[in-house]
Structures are given as structure tokens and as C-alpha cells.
Amino acid sequence: MGKGRLEAFSDGVLAIIITIMVLELKVPHGTELSALIPLLPVFLSYLLSFIYVGIYWNNHHHMLHATHHVSGGVLWANLHLLFWLSLIPFVTGWMGENHFAAVPTALYGVILFMSAVAYSILQRVILKANGKDSVLAKAVGKDWKSMVSPVLYLTGVIMAFYVEWMAGALYAVVALMWLIPERRIEKALSEK
């Protein structure tokens, strides 16, 4: 089974997720620069979520590039990932409009955590379909980022109830950690 349509559908869903978030940035009524100030936290949470969806698209791109066999299980594991990512616009809006209040910020972390879990399930299903000696298997081997991220998300969830802004800051740090491109897979591919 080809992976072309899996990629096309995922691209479509991710493109829509990343774009409809901007609809939460509602056009303000005033025309002064000060009319934008209440939008600042909404903008910041949009920026953070844009980067996160970008990271997922980027890693998804790399992972599927190194994938040869797509099974029925891969299709569903992929939809499972897209489900959690599709909730990002909702939690982004809730967190942004409430200036990073405790519960919304914690829920944002929960969705990030569930997305990370869904991604690692997808990775496992793909590895199973492609064999232990595949390019992907080698690349994934020492994947410290994927291990550290969920722990940091959960730390953020708990932190949100004590020092709210630190939870947001922690999510931003994890995003920056991922912005450094996924060189592991690129390397493994070029060593082939």
C-alpha cells in the first residue's frame, strides 16, 4: 500500500489545524495600537501552537520519508495522532483568551502529552511494519528528545497550578529543543 495518500491527508489536516488557529485572533473593534494589547496572550499562544504543529509536521515528514511499508494499523495510528493534534486549536484558544490561567494551561500540556504519546505509538507501529533493521529503526534508536518531552509536558501540567507562567515557559523550552532539526534520521539516511 502506498504512503502517498497518508501523507496527503495528514498534510491537509495539519495545514488546516495550523491555519484555523488564526481565526481565534479575532479582529478587534478599536483602531488604536492599544486595541491589540488584549490580543497579546492569544497571539503568543498562537505562536507557540504554530511552532508545535510545525514540529509535528516536520517530524512526521522525516519519519514517513524513511518509511516503506504502510499497514492498516499505521493508518489508524496516524488518525489517532491527528485527533489529538486537532484539539490544539481549542486548547490554544482557551489558554490564550484566559491569559495562561491555571486549568487551561494545564489542559494545553495534557494535549501536548497525549499528542506525544500518539506520535510514539505511530512510530512503534511503523517500526513494526518496516522491520528492526530499517533506516528508521536505526535513526530512532537513541531518541532522547521523545523520552524527555512527555516528562516535561507533565511537569508543566503540574506547574500550571502553582506558577502559571512557568508552565508556558516550559512548553516553549520544549518547542525550542525540537526546533533543532531532526538530524538523526537525515544522518542515518545519508549513511545508507
Add this chain to the structure above:
Amino acid sequence: MGKGRLEAFSDGVLAIIITIMVLELKVPHGTELSALIPLLPVFLSYLLSFIYVGIYWNNHHHMLHATHHVSGGVLWANLHLLFWLSLIPFVTGWMGENHFAAVPTALYGVILFMSAVAYSILQRVILKANGKDSVLAKAVGKDWKSMVSPVLYLTGVIMAFYVEWMAGALYAVVALMWLIPERRIEKALSEK
């Protein structure tokens, strides 16, 4: 005529359908966890519809993978299917916001029923264009799920007027039945 653009357009429409449903999950005003409780039925109906659209995308993917010839009739049968699926966000919102009330829940079942009818029309048109000995024809042969589903949808529609929650439960059961991947076509393909 190539099937590439048919797949691309369908992927686009399905990706948008599955994603705009989340816009119905309106950002609540409060910041307490309790602010999410009224959203629970909306969330549940979103989850159900996400799975249904996922199932349609999945089966569509498999069916077109086994398709070689695309006629003008196939294009229109496909648009007909997309039309009914495009109404899913509307009935999802109506059902969810009214806590699975009788009429909205029944209408949800009607749209599922019409989508199933449209899918089986598409299947028939594709079979006609590809011949009785095609890979697809063999796979479809003993398709009990496609026969059972419309009956169950209609049962749900009637049930909605007596025991509302059972209609929703029935739709969920049909979804679970389909979650088991479409192995028939995969098998037929690998036997080739």
C-alpha cells in the same frame, strides 16, 4: 483518466470536514475545569464523527487503491458521497449541543445512512468501470459490514425517539465494528 486528482480532492474535502468540526467546540468563558462539563456531549459527538470520517477516508483509500479506471460517473458518485459527508459537521453540532436529543440524534443517523448509501453507489460505479474480475470485485464479494451498517443506522434513527442514548450507543458500536481494518481488500491484493 488518472485517479490522482480524485484522491487529492477527496483528501482535501475529508481533511476539512474532519477539522472544522472542532470549531463547534467553542472556547468556554470560565477557567475552571467545570467550564468544560457542558462541552462533554459536544466532545463525545466530535469524537464519534471524527472516527466516522476516519473510517470513510480509510475505506475510500483502500477502495481507490484497488481501482484502475476512473470514469466521469465515478467523479460524480464521489462528489455525491462527499456531499453527505459534508453535512456531518452540521448534524454533529446539532446533536452535541442538544445532549443527544431525539430529533438531532435521529438526523445524525439519517446522514450516516445516506453516506453509507452514497458509498455503496460509488462502489458499484467503480466496479462497473473496472470489470467483474477486478481485484476490487473479489474483495467486495462478501461484504457483510456494508450490508449490516445501513440497517443498524436506521434502527438507531427509530430508537432515537424512544431511548435516546441507545441510538448514540448503536452508532458507536457500528463505528467500532468498522475500526477493524478493511482486511478483505488487503488480502485480495496480496493474493494477486
Add this chain to the structure above:
Amino acid sequence: MGKGRLEAFSDGVLAIIITIMVLELKVPHGTELSALIPLLPVFLSYLLSFIYVGIYWNNHHHMLHATHHVSGGVLWANLHLLFWLSLIPFVTGWMGENHFAAVPTALYGVILFMSAVAYSILQRVILKANGKDSVLAKAVGKDWKSMVSPVLYLTGVIMAFYVEWMAGALYAVVALMWLIPERRIEKALSEK
């Protein structure tokens, strides 16, 4: 220059146009079947526009299938067509919510007319880039539908100010006329 991205971008825009129209079908507050009655004209105009966008996608598909060379002019003529089509959700909403009142129904016809003009400009630019002896040139030769449609749209525009429902009926008739697939190009291709 390849035509792949032209098709992909057009598919994306058309898929979004056809899908966001459903957002105009706002979830009603009541849960009675009668709550849907005020939505009926909105639904009818949605159905009409869905068919029109489907026709454009279908014909666009056929035309580009028979196209080999894509110039810079083709890209812009295509964007010009997409611009007019992108206004269809707006006029659909205006016409539907006002129960096919005179001015909105006339404006709907104007947008259909401008879309038809833009389509024929695109056709001309593509023909210029592909030569008079191309498959497409032969197919387009005796294109009576493309000549008749703009006249009927303008008739509808005028009619809207006298007998409103007849304008809507006329638009529906033109749509039905086009639903019969574009066999001319298919024939010319198979004769090749």
C-alpha cells in the same frame, strides 16, 4: 513547468470553498424537526452551490488532464477563476438566508457569470499555450454549453427582479445541464 502544483493548489482551494459553505448552515437552537424549516432555503442554496463548485472542479479536472504546457499566464488565469469561485460561499449565504430575495439572487447570478467568463479566459490561455492542434482544442471546438451558460446566467440576473424563484430555478437548470459529464474531452482523448 509542471501542472502538478497548479492542480494541487486548485484542488485545495476548491475543497475549502465547497466545505466552508456548510458553516453557513448554522446549528439551530431548537431540537424539534420544525427548527430545521428556516434552514431549508439555506440548505437549498448550499446544495446548488455544492453542485456548481463540483461542476467547476470536474471540468477543471478534464481540462487540465488534456493540458501539457503550463505558462505563467495560465497560473494567473487560474487564480482569477479561483477568485470568483471564492465569492460563491458569500453569495450563497446571502441568497439562502434571505429566501432567494431579488438582489442577493441577482448577485448570485453575477458571480456565476463572472466565474464562467474567468473559466473561458483560462481555457483560452491554456489553448494558446498548447497549440491549435492539441487534444484540448479539438474537444473545445463545438462547446455549446459554455456559450449558452453565460446567457442563461444573465437572464437569471434580470429575472430575479421580476419572478424571484424563476431565477433560482434557471440556475438549477444550468447546473443540471452541466451534470451530464464532459464527454467531449473524454471522446477526443480516446480517439487519440
Add this chain to the structure above:
Amino acid sequence: MGKGRLEAFSDGVLAIIITIMVLELKVPHGTELSALIPLLPVFLSYLLSFIYVGIYWNNHHHMLHATHHVSGGVLWANLHLLFWLSLIPFVTGWMGENHFAAVPTALYGVILFMSAVAYSILQRVILKANGKDSVLAKAVGKDWKSMVSPVLYLTGVIMAFYVEWMAGALYAVVALMWLIPERRIEKALSEK
């Protein structure tokens, strides 16, 4: 690494950006032609932004057509461009709904400026990945438009605080300047 998915994802995001802007054209309540008059500035700003996103899609298309190697840096530079472009619907709505008032019109220019900067960063990253002797490098060589545009955008930003309509006019002039297709790359390609 293939460029196919980069193009597909960008096409998706650009298609959505160009289409959701039309949602800002809210269906008016009256049915008179005069009900459309307050929408005129919104329509004009929609037209302007449609052309701008069209220009970016067009140039992006040409640039990637002449690209052979896609690195991790290219993916992120591309996302960075899409981020600024994703803000166009917001500033379009703000500018249009406030009849080209000073601050919104200036902010519109700022987003155009940032998009231009992001585009030139993407160009530089692509050139770096493809070498100085590449087709693209030759084509970009004497790119006066890309140098002039940012200066004109900033002029518009300042002008918006003195003669508001002239800022809008200036943005329109830059758009017209770009409407003339990107012949440089086409030439370089055909000389190859």
C-alpha cells in the same frame, strides 16, 4: 529529501489562507444593494490580500520548481514564511473593517514587510542548499523587485499615519508590479 511534501503542505496552508479571508465578508442582514456598501472596504482589502497570497504562491511555485535539494533548514524557513502569511487574514480583516484606518493599514504593511523578509530568508537558505551555480542562483541574481518591495512596504507603513489611502494605494502598486510573471526564472530554465 524530496520537495513534494513541502510543496503539498505549503499549497494546503496557502489555499486555506486565501480562502478563509472570505469568511471576513460577513453576510449582510439587508437585501438591498445598499447593504453591500459597508462591505466595500472589506471587499477591497480581500481583493488586495488575495492578489498578494496569489503572488506568494506563484513565486513559491517558481522558486521550488528550480530547487533540487531540500534541507531541514529549508523546511523551517518555509514554515517561518507561512507563519507571517497566516497573519494576513487577521490584518486584512482589521484594515477592511476599519476603512483603512491608520494603525491597521500600517500593521498590514508590517506583515507584508515581514513576509517579504521571510521569503528572502527562504530564498537564501534554498540557494545555500543548491549551490551558487544552480538555475535558481542565476535567476535570482538581479532581483530588483525583491529589493524594492520591502522599502515600499515600509514607506507605506509610515505613510499610513499621514495620508491613509496612499498607503493602501502603494500596497496595490507593489502588487501590480509583481503581477507581471516571474519571467527571470522561466528564462533561466529555458536557457539551460
